[in-house]
Amino acid sequence: MKTTRSVLADQATDFPRWFQDVITKAELADNGPVRGTMVVRPYGYGIWELLQEAMNRRIKATGAENAYFPLLIPESYLRREAEHVAGFSPELAVVTHAGGKELEEPAVVRPTSETMIGEYMAKWVQSYRDLPLLLNQWANVVRWELRPRLFLRTTEFLWQEGHTAHATEEDARAYATRILTEVYRDVMVNLLAIPVLAGRKTRRERFAGAINTMTLEAMTGDGKALQLGTAHELGQNFSRAFDIGYLSREGRRELAWTTSWGSTTRLVGGMIMVHGDNAGLRVPPAVAPVQVVVLAVKDETISAARAIATDLEAAGLRVTLDDRVDQPFGRRAVNWELKGVPIRIELGPRDLAANAATVVRRLRANGKSTVGLADLVSTVTRAIDDDQVHLLAEASARQAERITPVTTVDDAVEAASSGWASLPYATLGEEGEDRLGESGITVRCLQRPDGSLPIGDNEPDLIAYVARSY
Amino acid sequence: MKTTRSVLADQATDFPRWFQDVITKAELADNGPVRGTMVVRPYGYGIWELLQEAMNRRIKATGAENAYFPLLIPESYLRREAEHVAGFSPELAVVTHAGGKELEEPAVVRPTSETMIGEYMAKWVQSYRDLPLLLNQWANVVRWELRPRLFLRTTEFLWQEGHTAHATEEDARAYATRILTEVYRDVMVNLLAIPVLAGRKTRRERFAGAINTMTLEAMTGDGKALQLGTAHELGQNFSRAFDIGYLSREGRRELAWTTSWGSTTRLVGGMIMVHGDNAGLRVPPAVAPVQVVVLAVKDETISAARAIATDLEAAGLRVTLDDRVDQPFGRRAVNWELKGVPIRIELGPRDLAANAATVVRRLRANGKSTVGLADLVSTVTRAIDDDQVHLLAEASARQAERITPVTTVDDAVEAASSGWASLPYATLGEEGEDRLGESGITVRCLQRPDGSLPIGDNEPDLIAYVARSY
Numbered sequence: 001m002k003t004t005r006s007v008l009a010d011q012a013t014d015f016p017r018w019f020q021d022v023i024t025k026a027e028l029a030d031n032g033p034v035r036g037t038m039v040v041r042p043y044g045y046g047i048w049e050l051l052q053e054a055m056n057r058r059i060k061a062t063g064a065e066n067a068y069f070p071l072l073i074p075e076s077y078l079r080r081e082a083e084h085v086a087g088f089s090p091e092l093a094v095v096t097h098a099g100g101k102e103l104e105e106p107a108v109v110r111p112t113s114e115t116m117i118g119e120y121m122a123k124w125v126q127s128y129r130d131l132p133l134l135l136n137q138w139a140n141v142v143r144w145e146l147r148p149r150l151f152l153r154t155t156e157f158l159w160q161e162g163h164t165a166h167a168t169e170e171d172a173r174a175y176a177t178r179i180l181t182e183v184y185r186d187v188m189v190n191l192l193a194i195p196v197l198a199g200r201k202t203r204r205e206r207f208a209g210a211i212n213t214m215t216l217e218a219m220t221g222d223g224k225a226l227q228l229g230t231a232h233e234l235g236q237n238f239s240r241a242f243d244i245g246y247l248s249r250e251g252r253r254e255l256a257w258t259t260s261w262g263s264t265t266r267l268v269g270g271m272i273m274v275h276g277d278n279a280g281l282r283v284p285p286a287v288a289p290v291q292v293v294v295l296a297v298k299d300e301t302i303s304a305a306r307a308i309a310t311d312l313e314a315a316g317l318r319v320t321l322d323d324r325v326d327q328p329f330g331r332r333a334v335n336w337e338l339k340g341v342p343i344r345i346e347l348g349p350r351d352l353a354a355n356a357a358t359v360v361r362r363l364r365a366n367g368k369s370t371v372g373l374a375d376l377v378s379t380v381t382r383a384i385d386d387d388q389v390h391l392l393a394e395a396s397a398r399q400a401e402r403i404t405p406v407t408t409v410d411d412a413v414e415a416a417s418s419g420w421a422s423l424p425y426a427t428l429g430e431e432g433e434d435r436l437g438e439s440g441i442t443v444r445c446l447q448r449p450d451g452s453l454p455i456g457d458n459e460p461d462l463i464a465y466v467a468r469s470y
Numbered sequence: 471m472k473t474t475r476s477v478l479a480d481q482a483t484d485f486p487r488w489f490q491d492v493i494t495k496a497e498l499a500d501n502g503p504v505r506g507t508m509v510v511r512p513y514g515y516g517i518w519e520l521l522q523e524a525m526n527r528r529i530k531a532t533g534a535e536n537a538y539f540p541l542l543i544p545e546s547y548l549r550r551e552a553e554h555v556a557g558f559s560p561e562l563a564v565v566t567h568a569g570g571k572e573l574e575e576p577a578v579v580r581p582t583s584e585t586m587i588g589e590y591m592a593k594w595v596q597s598y599r600d601l602p603l604l605l606n607q608w609a610n611v612v613r614w615e616l617r618p619r620l621f622l623r624t625t626e627f628l629w630q631e632g633h634t635a636h637a638t639e640e641d642a643r644a645y646a647t648r649i650l651t652e653v654y655r656d657v658m659v660n661l662l663a664i665p666v667l668a669g670r671k672t673r674r675e676r677f678a679g680a681i682n683t684m685t686l687e688a689m690t691g692d693g694k695a696l697q698l699g700t701a702h703e704l705g706q707n708f709s710r711a712f713d714i715g716y717l718s719r720e721g722r723r724e725l726a727w728t729t730s731w732g733s734t735t736r737l738v739g740g741m742i743m744v745h746g747d748n749a750g751l752r753v754p755p756a757v758a759p760v761q762v763v764v765l766a767v768k769d770e771t772i773s774a775a776r777a778i779a780t781d782l783e784a785a786g787l788r789v790t791l792d793d794r795v796d797q798p799f800g801r802r803a804v805n806w807e808l809k810g811v812p813i814r815i816e817l818g819p820r821d822l823a824a825n826a827a828t829v830v831r832r833l834r835a836n837g838k839s840t841v842g843l844a845d846l847v848s849t850v851t852r853a854i855d856d857d858q859v860h861l862l863a864e865a866s867a868r869q870a871e872r873i874t875p876v877t878t879v880d881d882a883v884e885a886a887s888s889g890w891a892s893l894p895y896a897t898l899g900e901e902g903e904d905r906l907g908e909s910g911i912t913v914r915c916l917q918r919p920d921g922s923l924p925i926g927d928n929e930p931d932l933i934a935y936v937a938r939s940y
Contacts, residue, residue, distance in 0.1 A: 030590065030593075033540070033544050033586070034542045037540035039537070039540065040537055040538040040539075042536065042537050042605070045535075045536050045537050045538055046535070048538075049536060065515075065516070066512065066515050066516070066519060067511055067515050068510040068515055069502070069509050069510075070502035070503070070507035070626055071579075071610055071626050072502075072507060072563070072612070072626065073504075074503050074504060077503070089570070090569065090570055092569075092570075093542070093565045093567070093569075094565060095563045095564060095565050095579065096565075096566045097563075097564045097576075098614045099561065099562075099563075099614030100559070100560055100562075100614075107504050109565065120500065120509055140541055140609075142541065142542070144568045144570075155542075156540055156541050
């Protein structure tokens with residue numbers, strides 16, 4: 001079978017270049033004209049839409065409501081929380097002129113909305129009855145990136161950002177944890193087929209203004225780490241800065257405890273980096289805009305191919321008919337392979353004469369077989385389900401294989417040259433974190449020995465997962 | 471029955487003030503901190519989400535695909551189409567600094583994306599096989615408004631903008647017309663219950679850079695006009711400016727014909743202005759985030775109220791249970807009335823003893839009745855359907871009543887003081903348009919005598935609809 005190796009850089013030789021190649025050749029996205037920006041093309045956006053829909057449903061199930069806050073934030077808002085402004089200042093894009101005049105106060109294009117939403121939470125929250133206040137928005141944000149990379153780190157990106165206010169620290173923590181595990185992890189594992197480690201960030205890796213950042217970390221095809229979603233406990237830092245107070249049941253004025261959490265178009269980048277191979281994308285069926293493509297090989301098989309496509313659609317699958325018989329068949333097949341469509345059905349005159357079709361499963365090695373037309377719908381439906389599970393199992397096995405338990409910082413540096421290392425956080429400490437940093441390695445997250453999320457920084461026996469990252 | 475008249479300005483006395491009041495009191499939206507911006511609160515956003523979903527489905531049914539283009543446009547792009555830049559220049563917000571430095575070329579925050587998308591269409595379109603190219607995006611845009619008004623004219627607003635390229639002028643026109651009628655008008659009429667006039671704009675009212683703008687115009691409660699959606703034929707203006715060319719079937723290089731079309735959060739403003747009354751909003755069931763609210767009057771009716779809510783939800787309705795029995799019942803009822811929830815079910819101890827509930831239909835005069843619990847689901851389901859139809863009929867009758875056919879410009883000015891006027895466009899002409907303008911009146915649209923859309927500016931017998939507008 002032909003492959004598209006010729007048009008893509010080799011994964012093993014130059015993974016970042018392969019990543020850029022596959023994005024443009026599979027028509028997921030293009031570079032925008034302003035440095036670091038991205039044009040998301042219909043095929044890439046189709047994946048994002050399916051993710052968005054799944055994420056949105058789960059977010060609503062936790063009780064949060066969608067709203068929309070302005071893009072432009074008065075510069076003074078950002079200054080109210082000291083760590084926050086320090087963290088975001090270098091990345092801000094600033095509107096200084098509008099309507100033909102210089103603005104009295106410059107407006108920042110939101111890099112994130114804690115400050116904007118904090119201001120309104122302060123107005124809307126009066127009493128304990130108004131808590132918890134659970135808000136989410138789907139929006140674009142702008143962060144001026146030094147080293148932009150399509151989908152992973154773009155100057156503008158799309159995301160959802162959740163912002164909540166709670167009466168107690170416990171309630172805030174429980175909610176942020178629920179978002180991390182029931183919403184984000186569920187989507188990553190069960191839709192994107194990406195195994196992720198859930199853990200706590202060290203102090204230096206925290207979100208600017210948070211008292212705790214919880215993260216989900218995926219392993220890329222080249223053994224690096226990719227942060228795919230975070231949920232932050234903001235303590236009372238923003239409540240204090242924006243005066244988000246409430247009258248308690250006992251009639252005392254208290255400060256609320258807030259959280260924020262976000263997941264972005266980076267999820268699409270994660271999917272590419274975790275599952276892609278030298279022939280191109282491999283898209284998990286659950287987020288595939290096209291789950292099955294039916295290729296008519298010749299003119300005389302078009303009508304039968306269309307009938308097959310109709311049957312598969314009726315079975316609830318997302319199907320595309322490729323009837324461009326005036327174009328070389330090989331090139332069409334390779335192109336669908338590049339695009340990572342899970343199932344390709346090829347219908348040629350000989351197939352049709354044998355009352356059969358050729359089925360190629362993109363997510364399986366040696367995934368080619370001949371299937372009788374009578375069994376086609378059931379075979380394809382089963383394959384779609386099986387391959388979703390298979391893809392996760394495959395990625396999980398690869399991840400487990402490439403995490404090396406070590407006991408010293410030197411060994412961690414060594415192991416992180418080609419994968420992740422795990423070691424006791426006590427062995428590492430803040431000084432060890434410095435030494436890792438010298439080799440471009442960071443602590444991706446801390447976990448308890450049983451894999452659960454630590455509550456404090458100083459719990460005993462914490463395991464640190466360390467790696468290079470995108 | 472109590473009303474909320476006390477908290478809202480009177481519609482007849484000060485309609486614009488009533489509009490602002492109802493938006494904030496019903497918790498649809500708040501003013502943002504940067505002048506003219508808007509915070510869309512969950513209740514307002516819930517209406518927008520239902521509209522968006524309906525619009526999105528219809529847009530996709532025409533064959534368009536969603537994509538996403540960058541927010542920031544190089545200033546030079548806008549200058550390439552002369553009329554376009556002239557039209558938008560006064561409204562632009564400009565990012566001059568980013569990442570701590572002054573930018574070499576300032577970036578404009580998109581006011582609309584013809585120029586950005588034109589640049590990419592030129593890359594993606596090579597041959598007649600690539601046409602039509604049908605793209606849509608859901609996005610925010612920024613236009614610095616002199617006289618901002620919540621939902622109607624905000625500095626930032628949410629919208630979808632469609633951009634398409636076609637091989638022929640006829641195909642471009644047919645597609646833009648299809649969007650106007652099958653997508654926009656269908657959503658306005660059948661979801662928002664807003665009767666609209668579809669027509670062609672006069673030359674001076676056209677979109678900057680278009681050769682034809684088609685519009686849908688609604689009548690507000692105070693007899694003015696509100697433009698609710700437009701579709702533009704851009705001719706070859708943008709193809710020429712951005713070099714969107716293709717090789718024809720005959721092997722000749724040709725310029726494409728492009729269109730653009732948009733609908734915005736203004737639709738929510740239209741809903742308020744068309745249907746609202748002195749007691750507050752009246753939300754059409756099809757776009758109501760809450761179609762039915764079940765109020766437990768007393769503690770002892772909570773569990774029965776919850777059972778009713780569950781039954782209604784099971785019947786596919788969007789239902790909220792109001793069990794805040796520690797708060798005054800009258801205030802709660804007035805609040806739901808203010809929010810325009812189509813059906814309110816009140817369950818007091820006496821109702822329960824009689825195995826009945828009180829049903830109040832917000833969209834009907836004297837809409838209060840007692841309904842046996844056994845009939846409740848069927849009665850409410852039927853009422854929801856009937857009231858959707860009723861609301862449109864009511865608005866249509868009001869609109870028809872307030873359009874006065876006249877024959878002179880003076881009579882048109884007179885009639886437009888309290889409604890719309892219609893007159894032969896031949897009587898009016900460009901000079902007549904000037905005279906209307908002196909009284910703050912504009913031609914909203916031109917129609918053929920049979921109500922259909924004119925193709926050219928100079929068709930005989932065109933009817934002009936003129937009015938003051940928001």
